[in-house]
Amino acid sequence: MRLRNLGNTGIKIGSVGLGCMGMSWLYEESARDDERSVRVINEALDLGGNLLDTADLYGAGHNETLLGRAIAGRREEAVVATKFGIVLDDLEARQAHRDNSRAYLRKAVEASLRRLDVDVIDLYYVHRIDPDVPLAETWGAMAELVEQGKVRWLGLSEATVAQARQAHAIHPVTAVQSELSLWTRDALQADGGEEGGMVGWCESNGASFVPFAPLGRGFLTGTLHSGQFEESDFRAASPRFHRAAMEANQRIVDGVREVADRRAVTPAQVAIAWTLAQGERVVPIPGTKNSRYLRENLAAAEVHLTEDDLADLDALPPAQGSRY
Numbered sequence: 001m002r003l004r005n006l007g008n009t010g011i012k013i014g015s016v017g018l019g020c021m022g023m024s025w026l027y028e029e030s031a032r033d034d035e036r037s038v039r040v041i042n043e044a045l046d047l048g049g050n051l052l053d054t055a056d057l058y059g060a061g062h063n064e065t066l067l068g069r070a071i072a073g074r075r076e077e078a079v080v081a082t083k084f085g086i087v088l089d090d091l092e093a094r095q096a097h098r099d100n101s102r103a104y105l106r107k108a109v110e111a112s113l114r115r116l117d118v119d120v121i122d123l124y125y126v127h128r129i130d131p132d133v134p135l136a137e138t139w140g141a142m143a144e145l146v147e148q149g150k151v152r153w154l155g156l157s158e159a160t161v162a163q164a165r166q167a168h169a170i171h172p173v174t175a176v177q178s179e180l181s182l183w184t185r186d187a188l189q190a191d192g193g194e195e196g197g198m199v200g201w202c203e204s205n206g207a208s209f210v211p212f213a214p215l216g217r218g219f220l221t222g223t224l225h226s227g228q229f230e231e232s233d234f235r236a237a238s239p240r241f242h243r244a245a246m247e248a249n250q251r252i253v254d255g256v257r258e259v260a261d262r263r264a265v266t267p268a269q270v271a272i273a274w275t276l277a278q279g280e281r282v283v284p285i286p287g288t289k290n291s292r293y294l295r296e297n298l299a300a301a302e303v304h305l306t307e308d309d310l311a312d313l314d315a316l317p318p319a320q321g322s323r324y
């Protein structure tokens, strides 16, 4: 596995990591299987995909517990990334609210450490910035956790460049995690005077940019069809996965497949390799609960896209339907 820097920490990590969320949350509830997920996480470590992403929100703590179980005995090999700041009110209805207060942070970090069964969290993100709590207050409280040895490095999720700058002035931003894929390119758009957007800001400030949903929640792999989602699946109610939007967005998948055929790789690998091509600081975390997909996704670290491939991918039409 090719390696990339984790922010300015001096640590190198596999250039493709693993998103664990789908093992407990949002997709295909009937296909979840903890034993298989534990094996998949271990396989990711075997193959060098050691950035393992979770959040306290995913399955109301289930996902952190699962990850903790999987890495027991292999703690030093894993880079454990988790998040706080979204409080689940109703698991079934997936109703939640933001809370970035110091008081909540204190409780949240202890609960995550307990569920993960680790002494320290490697990368701790604020999952969504709470408009009711000044970011400086939240980030300052998170920096105290670093001083106390409960957390090693800090990250922001779905932040703006202005927010990243503000946080970075208080304590280094090691990573920013936002959606980035062939059908969601906002993180590359100019923002706050930064020409290359959030990805550009990360490049210039020594932070990692961690694209979430690099496979477009499965769509870009070309294996999804409208009408196939279970009622509880996030995609069943997502505007981008409505029948008409999926039909319109098929043009994107067709373009990805064309490049994949040319390179003799899979559409999933093209989608991941495209994120890696956006900058040396980019470390995508495709999500899967299947060993076959995991192997395919991690092997995308070795896929080289040519200038022509990238030009064709950049010329794909924008997605129809909003992200949420």
Ligand SMILES: NC(=O)c1ccc[n+]([C@@H]2O[C@H](COP(=O)([O-])OP(=O)(O)OC[C@H]3O[C@@H](n4cnc5c(N)ncnc54)[C@H](OP(=O)(O)O)[C@@H]3O)[C@@H](O)[C@H]2O)c1
Binding pocket: 018, 019, 020, 021, 022, 027, 028, 053, 054, 127, 157, 158, 177, 178, 211, 212, 213, 214, 215, 216, 217, 218, 219, 221, 223, 268, 285, 286, 287, 288, 289, 290, 292, 293, 294, 296, 297
């Ligand atoms: N910060 C945030 O707000 C935020 C939001 C969303 C996600 N995330 C993080 O980002 C990670 C990745 O995002 P995601 O899981 O939402 O979306 P994703 O990685 O874009 O796609 C995951 C979907 O693609 C399928 N898949 C994976 N590899 C495949 C392959 N090679 N061929 C065909 N299908 C494949 C998976 O199926 P199977 O499950 O059947 O393998 C799953 O349905 C999450 O796990 C989570 O850790 C963070």
